[in-house]
Amino acid sequence: MMNPCVVCGKWTSAFNYGANFCNACKIFYRRAMKTENFPSECLKEGNCSKCRFCRYQLCLNAGLSPPARKSTNSGFLSLIKNLEILDNQRKEKVLSYSQLPHLNFNFWAEATYQTTLEFISSLEVYKLLNDTEQMVLVWQSVRKYNTLCFAMRAYTDQRDMVEFPKGVNPLPPELNLYFQNFPCVLYKIRSNVVTKLREISITNDEFLLLSAILICDPVPSMFTESGQSHVDWYQKLYSSTLFQYCQTHYPENGPSRFSDLLSVIGVVIQTIEIDDVKNIFELEPDAYIYLGPYLYETTTDGNVKVHILPFIGLAIISATIVSSIIFIVLFATLCYIRISDLVIASIISARIRSLQRQLFYALVVQTLVPLILMHIPAAIMFAFVFLNIDLGVYSAIVSMTIALYPAVDPIPTMVIVNNYRRTILTYLGLRKTKTSEEGQKRF
DSSP, X not given: OOEEOTTTOXXXXXXXXXXXXXXXXXXXXXXXXXXXXXXXXXXXXXXXXXXHHHHHHXXXXXXXXXXGGTOTTHHHHHHHHHHHHHHHHHHHHHHHHTTSSSOOHHHHHHHHHHHHHHHHHTSHHHXXXXXXXXXXXXXXXXXXXXXXXXXXXXXXXXXXXXXXXXXXXXXXXXXXXXXXXXXXXXXXXXXXXXXXXXXXXXXXXXXXXXXXHHHTOOOGGGSOHHHHHHHHHHHHHHHHHHHHHHHHHOTTTXXXXXXXXXXXXXXXXHHHOTTOHHHHHOOOGGGOSOOOOOOEEEOTTSOEEEOHHHHHHHXXXXXXXXXXXXXXHHHHHHHHHHHHHXXXXXXXXHHHHHHHHHHHHHHHHHHHHHIIIIIHHHHHHHHHHHTTOOOGGGGHXXXXXXHHHHHHTTHHHHHHSHHHHHHHHHHTTSXXXXXXXXXXXXX
């Protein structure tokens, strides 16, 4: 989106120092900050708007304060300070809850949601949105923001995993039950972001700005054009502030530090997307062939435990497949008997009867094709799952037969129906073309 530069007025898409500064004015201001013998008055004894002094005054009028020429920190201290005040209020409220007795997951889930809602609703960007957009912003950012906050608290307390106060497990009981046989998955979910924060040694100021960027990163399609422009503006504001912070505190590797901090957002998103096989089990797509339900579990004492819900789900799918096979065979048989009776009883020419028979045979074969290539292989595979037999690489046969079905399905019609077959052979040069008179006589 193009906007006029607040200094020179030229249209630009650049966003620097928290405002619409074009890159040329940004470079001028940066050099002006470092120049010791900077002009103290206009060269033309007025306001020419062209000399270095007047151009620098325009920068100051746009919101950059004079002390910034000597101390580059002041450009973003007020923004970080405001975020710090809001975050301290959130922390104090969480600590006040920890004094209550009998705290469990449900309590802390509700409490953290409320404190997060208060934090987000205190941001300026939230106040500029309509009611629906405010709900969407909270809905899309609350899990990501909480995940980052939990990880920062664990990192500050020098713990390896996230947890609620008083050691309460922050993962839903259903998730713990689902992955009870995969403790490594649960550990990864609770430690991923903490490990990343420890790896880059994040500071509290960086955490505050990063959390604001994370909040201002919703799905654009769910906002109006006006609401999206507000969110984009504040995301650029927090991003440029974080970049300026990195440039100031890490002068030798500011851009790489900025990139390292933004990579935390990717880790947060991967952590909350627990249904991704690659993220959870660290398996590449070519490392597994088939993902199926986990029906049976052998306990440490040798007993077999049946997981009821996956068993019921697979039973319903299997029943659907078997019933479709039965219906296909039943109605195909009835259809064959009925059509055979009609052909015998009808008074039609031998040529038409031959054509009907060809179409009927083609229909029968086309009915058998999905039965052989899809229904029967799927039924056999599910049967082996019920029997707790691992097919290994042979389970890939089902994928191959299903992939073959669209290509094989039209072949019976092209082969069985005489006119189709002759036309194809003639086109391929495998059959000589008959004269028109001979063709009419034959037909």
